[in-house]
Amino acid sequence: xxxxxxxxxxxxxxxxxxxxxxxxxxxxxxxxFGIGDDAAVIxxxxxxxxxxTDMLTEGxxxxxxxxxxxxxxxKAVVVNISDIAAMNGRPEQIVVSLGLxxxxxxxxxxxLYEGINxxxxxxNVDLVGGDITSSASGLVISIAAIGKVKKDxxxxxxxxxxxxxxxxxxxxxxxxLGLQILERDKQVFLTNPDMKPQLENFEYMVGRxxxxxxRTDIVYELAExxxxxxxxxxxxxxxxxxxxxxxINSGVGIKIFEDKIPIxxxxxxxxxxELKIDPVTCALNGGEDYxxxxxxxxxxxxxxxxHQDIHFIGHVHDNAKQNxxxxxxxxxxxxxxxxxxxxxxx
Amino acid sequence: xxxxxxxxxxxxxxxxxxxxxxxxxxxxxxxxFGIGDDAAVIxxxxxxxxxxTDMLTEGxxxxxxxxxxxxxxxKAVVVNISDIAAMNGRPEQIVVSLGLxxxxxxxxxxxLYEGINxxxxxxNVDLVGGDITSSASGLVISIAAIGKVKKDxxxxxxxxxxxxxxxxxxxxxxxxLGLQILERDKQVFLTNPDMKPQLENFEYMVGRxxxxxxRTDIVYELAExxxxxxxxxxxxxxxxxxxxxxxINSGVGIKIFEDKIPIxxxxxxxxxxELKIDPVTCALNGGEDYxxxxxxxxxxxxxxxxHQDIHFIGHVHDNAKQNxxxxxxxxxxxxxxxxxxxxxxx
Numbered sequence: 001x002x003x004x005x006x007x008x009x010x011x012x013x014x015x016x017x018x019x020x021x022x023x024x025x026x027x028x029x030x031x032x033f034g035i036g037d038d039a040a041v042i043x044x045x046x047x048x049x050x051x052x053t054d055m056l057t058e059g060x061x062x063x064x065x066x067x068x069x070x071x072x073x074x075k076a077v078v079v080n081i082s083d084i085a086a087m088n089g090r091p092e093q094i095v096v097s098l099g100l101x102x103x104x105x106x107x108x109x110x111x112l113y114e115g116i117n118x119x120x121x122x123x124n125v126d127l128v129g130g131d132i133t134s135s136a137s138g139l140v141i142s143i144a145a146i147g148k149v150k151k152d153x154x155x156x157x158x159x160x161x162x163x164x165x166x167x168x169x170x171x172x173x174x175x176x177l178g179l180q181i182l183e184r185d186k187q188v189f190l191t192n193p194d195m196k197p198q199l200e201n202f203e204y205m206v207g208r209x210x211x212x213x214x215r216t217d218i219v220y221e222l223a224e225x226x227x228x229x230x231x232x233x234x235x236x237x238x239x240x241x242x243x244x245x246x247x248i249n250s251g252v253g254i255k256i257f258e259d260k261i262p263i264x265x266x267x268x269x270x271x272x273x274e275l276k277i278d279p280v281t282c283a284l285n286g287g288e289d290y291x292x293x294x295x296x297x298x299x300x301x302x303x304x305x306x307h308q309d310i311h312f313i314g315h316v317h318d319n320a321k322q323n324x325x326x327x328x329x330x331x332x333x334x335x336x337x338x339x340x341x342x343x344x345x346x
Numbered sequence: 347x348x349x350x351x352x353x354x355x356x357x358x359x360x361x362x363x364x365x366x367x368x369x370x371x372x373x374x375x376x377x378x379f380g381i382g383d384d385a386a387v388i389x390x391x392x393x394x395x396x397x398x399t400d401m402l403t404e405g406x407x408x409x410x411x412x413x414x415x416x417x418x419x420x421k422a423v424v425v426n427i428s429d430i431a432a433m434n435g436r437p438e439q440i441v442v443s444l445g446l447x448x449x450x451x452x453x454x455x456x457x458l459y460e461g462i463n464x465x466x467x468x469x470n471v472d473l474v475g476g477d478i479t480s481s482a483s484g485l486v487i488s489i490a491a492i493g494k495v496k497k498d499x500x501x502x503x504x505x506x507x508x509x510x511x512x513x514x515x516x517x518x519x520x521x522x523l524g525l526q527i528l529e530r531d532k533q534v535f536l537t538n539p540d541m542k543p544q545l546e547n548f549e550y551m552v553g554r555x556x557x558x559x560x561r562t563d564i565v566y567e568l569a570e571x572x573x574x575x576x577x578x579x580x581x582x583x584x585x586x587x588x589x590x591x592x593x594i595n596s597g598v599g600i601k602i603f604e605d606k607i608p609i610x611x612x613x614x615x616x617x618x619x620e621l622k623i624d625p626v627t628c629a630l631n632g633g634e635d636y637x638x639x640x641x642x643x644x645x646x647x648x649x650x651x652x653h654q655d656i657h658f659i660g661h662v663h664d665n666a667k668q669n670x671x672x673x674x675x676x677x678x679x680x681x682x683x684x685x686x687x688x689x690x691x692x
Binding site for chain 2: 023
């Protein structure tokens with residue numbers, strides 16, 4: 001009888017992470033928090049040290065036929081900075097590991113680093129090291145980032161409490177739509193190479209996909225206003241997936257309202273009219289927007305209720321088994337995470 | 347006229363790193379030392395924080411036809427710990443990013459992590475995070491490590507001074523020979539699949555290649571003896587290459603003696619008799635031994651002169667343009683670094 005083989009896609013990324021984590025025991029007293037949040041937390045005296053890493057691989061996270069190398073470098077840094085921001089931290093250093101094939105010229109690498117350096121400059125982060133090696137196949141970029149945050153200001157996914165208000169920054173669904181537009185254009189081009197890309201009306205979404213920003217600005221603003229979120233996570237896999245992370249880690253339930261989910265008009269129209277897909281689904285499951293999802297105590301609401309870029313989409317309740325989206329018609333729908341599963345079978 | 351295209355192999359890895367570094371300006375006061383040593387140094391109060399990263403890619407750094415996944419996981423951790431040791435530091439945390447294809451089962455990943463966890467346990471390091479994603483092709487492992495070291499005990503490549511003694515731990519050339527043996531066996535097997543691997547006589551070298559160790563033991567011993575090396579680097583690219591790094595960074599010249607280079611008898615015999623290659627060349631240019639190369643002030647010599655595992659191979663002089671190997675016959679030969687060039691054209 002053949003031995004049973006468990007496929008990665010049967011577990012998914014999160015299942016795999018849980019499985020790995022179940023074999024890990026932290027033995028250094030400086031390891032304050034390990035696997036299971038946006039970044040690890042390491043004792044650094046008055047300020048804790050945050051450490052995170054993200055890997056982008058060609059053909060999975062990016063397609064070089066429509067991804068400018070400069071944007072790719074920028075985005076590779078931003079996704080890590082976003083993880084530091086999600087812990088309420090201030091990013092300070094990164095190291096960059098690159099796997100390259102011979103098809104890249106030095107000029108191409110220069111362009112990639114122009115993007116990396118631009119992101120470092122924008123977020124006041126220093127590139128302090130890395131590794132460059134060849135890769136037998138596609139381009140691989142792996143970045144690790146270090147951040148700092150006062151010991152008592154670290155925000156985990158696990159701190160949401162009953163009656164907290166659920167907040168989200170910016171707008172959602174754009175990055176996913178940008179990807180759909182770019183993919184559509186690529187297919188058109190492959191069929192008819194004389195066609196010019198028709199991206200004029202979709203600049204906003206394409207920009208959200210190719211050159212996202214991390215919301216460190218919100219982290220700094222909240223600190224100035226004296227607000228420490230009770231829980232926080234960045235939206236890399238989609239609003240629904242992230243809400244469920246907070247729910248599971250905090251042991252609470254979350255109720256959000258469809259009509260409160262921030263969706264830009266351009267995103268809404270492109271989804272509904274151009275691509276004939278549900279804009280709310282894009283926001284819930286699209287991912288890669290790199291906005292922040294966080295919860296605050298009700299007493300902090302007054303301080304940010306008029307903030308232009310923070311939206312209040314729901315609240316926390318005590319039934320951890322009940323995560324609901326209330327539709328515009330008032331119908332409650334259970335929230336399920338589709339997120340990204342890179343390992344799904346095609 | 348076609349635009350000039352600069353190929354990566356024209357610059358090499360070190361040339362590329364210099365090029366990248368020339369565009370980097372450190373802006374955070376916590377960034378004490380950036381690109382250009384075994385790890386970056388970040389201000390952490392009384393103890394400085396060390397940060398390094400290393401990426402291993404399938405088909406370049408390892409061949410899964412003869413590399414057990416458990417050993418691969420172990421080695422991926424060790425090469426990072428070795429970088430922390432080379433800064434005179436104590437490794438404490440790692441994050442692991444994996445790029446995987448669907449051909450890996452969950453059981454295979456379990457095996458890889460068994461090796462990662464074994465290395466963590468042996469070196470008292472905590473696995474605190476990571477990223478798991480799919481890769482369009484081969485396996486990619488990228489690890490970043492954090493270490494600590496008292497602020498005044500950080501050892502750079504740049505501190506070697508005239509008259510210092512050049513020291514090397516363990517023995518050299520074994521890892522390179524192990525790779526040659528494994529590659530030879532693979533070729534034999536490809537030609538005749540019924541042949542059984544003949545590795546009995548080569549266990550030592552094969553072990554050096556597949557499951558190297560980092561010399562944190564030496565770092566701790568030197569600290570106990572009150573010795574702070576004046577410069578240090580780990581031997582990943584080969585003795586010659588690392589000596590030249592110390593020479594360039596310290597602005598000094600180094601003279602080493604062929605008969606002092608530590609080469610194990612098994613390594614010597616396998617090289618000279620079995621593979622008909624020069625054992626000294628293996629030690630100088632083979633790489634991947636992960637021993638430590640360091641310099642000490644002469645006043646520290648007494649404390650370690652009888653150490654079984656530290657070898658005194660030469661000394662430092664003030665002519666930075668002259669790095670010499672003195673042969674057994676007394677002939678001086680200029681040291682040149684061949685090291686590894688992953689980007690060489692085949």
